[in-house]
Amino acid sequence: MTLRVYNTLTRSKSEFKTIEEGKVRMYVCGPTVYDSAHVGHAMFALVFDIVRRYLIYRGYEVDYVMNFTDVDDKIIDRANRLGVDPFELAEKYIEEFKHNLRDLNILPASEYPRATNEIDTIIKMVSQLIEKGSAYIVDGDVYFRVETARDYGKLSGRKLEEMNAGSRIRVDERKENPMDFAVWKKAKPGELAWDSPWGSGRPGWHIECSAMNLSHLGEQIDIHGGGNDLIFPHHENEIAQTEAITGKPFARYWMHNGMMQLKGEKMSKSTGNLVPISEFLNEYSGDVLRLLVLSSYYRSPLTFNSEVVEANQRALERLLSALRPAQPGAAGASKAVLDVLAEQLEATQQGFVESMDEDFNSAGALGHIFDLVRAINQARAEQATDEQLAPAQTGFKLLTDVLGLELKATELTTTGADAFIDLILALRKELRQEKLYQLSDHVRDKLLKLGVIIEDTPQGSTWRWE
């Protein structure tokens, strides 16, 4: 069995082979931190977290770097408007985003570099570009000369001649070619800036990522990820710069996730149709958002609306049903029933890997997991005991762990509550034996309002948190 990965560079799937045996160097473009992150940002983080977790499951050691762009026009503008220090503003949103990542059960990156810590590397790289003739200085700005990059456009599938720069924005007359882009920007008066051989200024957006790759992962990496809105110009330019300097192919696999759609269009700050991560998490668990992402192909646009969110909330509850204990007083299931369960466990494990191996087909993998859920619930209905359910439940949990699902039944601060609820159930049992159903239903309703679900079976009653 081999893992196949879709590569934007070749526009096809190919077998995944790392530069170094057993080790994956992976870089993912993080957010520009000038505001709170929304669920669209969560999507890229979740997608690549799933990729990373699966690579680990497949036995790779993964070096995972996610950057923060902490200096750019928007941060400066916002800071100026709020009258705060741009560094502090960026710092605040970096911390907030990291907090979001934790809430979403996303594994911490090996490193979280940020642009402002890479200035030395950036200046060195810009100097190299100028020396090689790949960049030129104009009045304190430094531009990359795209015509020196022979295969410029190879990632986005554009040809230099076909690009009509300036169709929507004024072209800077000082540039040799309209498509040339800034690697160093001259500082405006009073703006935060660093000294450089070309005067005071700050790095262009694209060079930051090139620099962070170089200093944290090296000249060549295995996977470069990000949203598909970054393909052009950001990633195209990253390739041009890095390869101009190293003379070597930069990233082996370029992976791009699709955009999250809200009301039929891309969720973004500029259009204002967004849902902050923290707002979402006030109502739903991180698992719901993760399940939403898992339920479709990462490269496709993802539909986000209340109906879909609710459906995934219910789907999550179904996954949780597999982990419930045996029925009270279960007599034990027959060998035939247990054989079916064991077979399904094996089929699910195999199907899971087959799906995930095919460019991380998480939706297909989930389908196999749901088959196992049904099998477990069937066995339980057929009187399987906890011991008999255990192997399948353990196998189930292992796979959902690979997908990063927590599957924690809601746990309130229930310290000591269990004993009291058990007591109430015992009393309610007496009511039911006396056929005081009105009273026992009343107890059930009241407990439900407190988040306790009671289920009555012929063998007795069970309860769980909502």
Place this chain on the structure above:
RNA sequence: GGCGACGUAGCCAAGUUGGCAAGGCAGGGGUCUGCAAAACCCUCAUCACGGGUUCGAGUCCCGUCGUCGCCUCCA
């Protein structure tokens, strides 16, 4: 206008090299239950449209219509 992705049941969505259309949510029927809930069982599509290739196409080719992304900061 250029480049790219996509169009599968009420909704979301999978479908490897073409060979009887996964899964989830919602809906309908049933088992169980004092009732309810959960769980279990049964049920629910010929794949945008029109051509073509083939013994056979959702799956390949052409065209039409439609949706989305990028071409400007953007996950």
